[in-house]
Amino acid sequence: MSKPELEFHLPDGLWIAPVGAGPGVEERVLAEDSERGCRTALVRWAPGTDTSDGGVARHDFWEEVYLVEGALHDLTLDRTFTAGMYACRPPGMPHGPWTTEDGVTMLVITYP
Template sequence: MSKPELEFHLPDGPWRTPPGAGPGVEERVLADDPARGSRTALVRWAPGTDTSADGVTRHDFWEEVYLVEGALHDLTLGRTFTAGMYACRPPGMPHGPWTTQDGVTMLVITYPEASARP
């Protein structure tokens, strides 16, 4: 199975807490292909969300993030990233932990390393 073919539409899927996410984090999945390990989702963090308890994060997949609105503060780098900014992280790249004072909404695209794709 691959991601569904979708023409422009208003996504109406529910906002839900992703598995393993802390309080204040929700996602709306736009397209998903569990068999291939790829997903496109809107992710929003409520004002005051803090992932300090999770420490630095590393994934075994590619992750692309576009900040739609709001801002994220990276506690490791001591930098704040704002709406319109973009990140592309290869598997294993350390990032975070994060805080957001006023909340943030992100477009997040994840997919496996090319050699790991079925």
């Protein structure tokens, strides 16, 4: 299986809280291949979201993140990243924890 073939359309997926996500985090899956572990989603964090309780994140898949609107503050790096910025993280790369004062929306692409 692979991600579905989709021409331009308005995504009909609902904003839902991802499994294991903290309060204030929602996603809308745009395309997914659950067998291979590939997905493209819009992820939004409500104003005031803070992922400190989860500590530094690491995962076993590639992750690409494009900040569509808003800003994220990385507590480990003490840096703020704003709309238009992009990250490409290989498996195992540490990142976060994060806070967002005014909220943020991200395009997130993950694959093995």
